[in-house]
Amino acid sequence: MLVGSGLLLADHLTPPNTGRPSYALPVADDHTALDRELGPLLARNPGQTGAITLVDGIDAFAARAMSARQAGRSLDLQYYIWHDDLTGRLLAREAWLAAERGVRVRLLLDDINAGGKDTPLLVLDGHPDIEVRLYNPFRNRDGIARLLEMLQRGFSLNHRMHNKAWIADGRVAIVGGRNVGLEYFGASDASNFHDLDLLLFGPEVERASAIFDAFWNSEAVVPLSDLGTLGLDDIRATVEAIGSEARSAEARRYMERVEGSPTVRAYLQQSLAPHWSDRIRVVSDPPLKRPGDDTGDWLVGQVDRALRGAREAALLVSPYFVPGEDTSDLLVALAGRGVHVGVVTNSLAANDVAAVHGGYSKYRRGLLEGGVHLYELRPEAAGDGEGGGTGPSNVRPRTGPAGSSGASLHTKAFLVDASRGFIGSYNLDPRSAYLNTEMGVFFDDPGLAADLRAEYLHLAGPALSWKVGLDADGDLAWLDGAAEPPRLLRAEPDASRWRRLQAWAFRHLPLESQL
Known part of the structure; x- marks a missing residue:
């Protein structure tokens, strides 16, 4: 009966997207640090997109963290998995600090791996400049009700958003295979992934932003605020815990590894050599x-x-x-x-x-x-x-x-x-x-x-x-x-x-x- 009702009523059982449509903010010549840094570089390579391969997990984390720190306009983040672990919380903190500077942050996550993480996500969503939305979410957020919903809506919940994109100021995009978590950034004591991203800047970043907007505004995506609420005490406790972790010895050791990365040093010395090409194309499946x-x-x-x-x-x-x-x-x-x-x-x-x-x-x-x-x-x-x-x-x-x-x-x-x-x-x-x-x-x-x-x-x-x-x-x-x-x-x-x-x-x- 559960499965049958799910087949018959799938569209009605799926929470609707009640969020207001929003779109990538227009770039400017000198509004943000990324505008000023990349503007002259793009002017010397008109019509071409620059690309740098990110093989090492430390480099991949550094690229995300540094672009968040330099962002002055927007962060659009789209992931299948965002683990609630050290690297996940450090990058969430970077997004929070960017929002504190007035940066608009849109975080889009697939809900299949977001179960049990509503509290930290609602904390982020509670910031006036951060909005969190979930792809194809469960109405029931945890416990036996979530399991029963998985049985009832199994066919519709089987469709997931596997995209990965990190877009800063509409100027920089990181697209590839990595989710957010210890094992993707060379930080796990048990097992780490061999993975690969491309760091892009130029015309194709606009295409990545258009893809993000299509998902953000699609009927498959629901604002997290429609699915749960959070008290002020929870917000204060979570923010304090993340701040304390960022100052911990474990976080310091990892950030020392990040700061010692050859790619980070090359970036600071402005000696990175991207590939420039007009034959780079960002692509995606449709949201549904x-x-x-x-x-x-x-x-x-x-x-x-x-x-x-x-x-x-x-x-x-x-x-x-x-x-x-x-x-x-x-x-x-x-x-x-x-x-x-x-x-x-x-x-x-x-x-x-x-x-x-x-x-x-x-x-x-x-x-x-x-x-x-x-x-x-x-x-x-x-x-x-x-x-x-x-x-x-x-x-x-x-x-x-x-x-x-x-x-x-x-x-x-x-x-x-x-x-x-x-x-x-x-x-x-x-x-x-x-x-x-x-x-x-x-x-x-x-x-x-x-x-x-x-x-x-x-x-x-x-x-x-x-x-x-x-x-x-x-x-x-x-x-x-x-x-x-x-x-x-x-x-x-x-x-x-x-x-x-x-x-x-x-x-x-x-x-x-x-x-």
């Missing part, structure tokens, strides 16, 4: 992806067309790789035409979602037999931090995870031939294709391609990944090229029997459309 809609302009169609155009090489990085029959056939067909096709994804031991690995594993043998090269990331990320110094100038040296014992792949990107590629939030799986909204950057630029190729080779190298292949008997084998001497492994490396059983079970369940 309904079954039966025309998918021609969705990212799935654009990604498919880009891959089909490969003539020499197609190098793919996807942490959650469930290619399905169509993409598997495409990759095998490309390899059959003499195109070098390589894929870096998570191993079972490194993947944080065993179900996804189960979905991927059913296509692995066919891809290998068809000439596709597969690399699976090792969970311990052995040797990370040794490969960054030899790459292009915009690929910053990798500091590696501080104190972490593991790593997982989160980069979502691909490179076609010598210059064309994509960096963003899009996984090569059915969920990114048809259920989640996704966002990213297409480019046709040799410099950005060189950066991405260097990162692909770093991730696919023996220090970080096992190369998957078929042995003389046609059985799956994993080459451990970092061992002395190199050795072949005959079962999913470093994965427990329980995890292998999980992946095997999910492989045989009819769940692929949800992966």
Whole structure:
């Protein structure tokens, strides 16, 4: 009865967007520090967008924090996940301090990961210059009622906003794969993600702002203030706690690492060298992806067309790789035409979602037999931090995870031939294709391609990944090229029997459309 009522009444059960429409504020020549800093740079490169790759998590945090500190007009922030941890609270504090200076802050979060975080979000929303809205939210904010609503509205709640964008003053945009949290910024003691963003300034930032506005004003988005309220005591306690944490020893140690970043030092010395191009394009799915809609302009169609155009090489990085029959056939067909096709994804031991690995594993043998090269990331990320110094100038040296014992792949990107590629939030799986909204950057630029190729080779190298292949008997084998001497492994490396059983079970369940 719950599920049936959800199917019949889905549109009525979804909270409506009662928020007033608002749009990106117009840029000015010298209104803010970012205007004054970037204006002359953009004037020397008319019609072109500047781009810097952010490989290292410390650099990625620094870019967000520094742009927030320099913002004088607006911050538009759009994320799938914003963890209530040290880095999440530090960046929330930067947004709060910007609002204290009169900066308008709009924070748009997907609600599937916002459960239980209403108090700090309502504190932010309580500032007169900050507004928080949630994508496809639950009416019930916690407890058993939220679980029952998930059952009732399961089909409509299955559509999520996976976009990631940080836009300051309409001048700077950070677009890519990172959410906000310890593991995305090299700050986790347990496991950190290999991830990738692009820092953009120029005409395409306006396009990123237009995408944000389309989501902000869409019917799928609801003001947080419609869903809960907060007392003054809660506000005071939360603000005091965040302020105390910002002065803590842990925060100081992390910020010392940020301030010591080579990219931060290069920025302060004005020696960063962005790639300038008029062939950089920020793209996104529409705010709502309904079954039966025309998918021609969705990212799935654009990604498919880009891959089909490969003539020499197609190098793919996807942490959650469930290619399905169509993409598997495409990759095998490309390899059959003499195109070098390589894929870096998570191993079972490194993947944080065993179900996804189960979905991927059913296509692995066919891809290998068809000439596709597969690399699976090792969970311990052995040797990370040794490969960054030899790459292009915009690929910053990798500091590696501080104190972490593991790593997982989160980069979502691909490179076609010598210059064309994509960096963003899009996984090569059915969920990114048809259920989640996704966002990213297409480019046709040799410099950005060189950066991405260097990162692909770093991730696919023996220090970080096992190369998957078929042995003389046609059985799956994993080459451990970092061992002395190199050795072949005959079962999913470093994965427990329980995890292998999980992946095997999910492989045989009819769940692929949800992966």
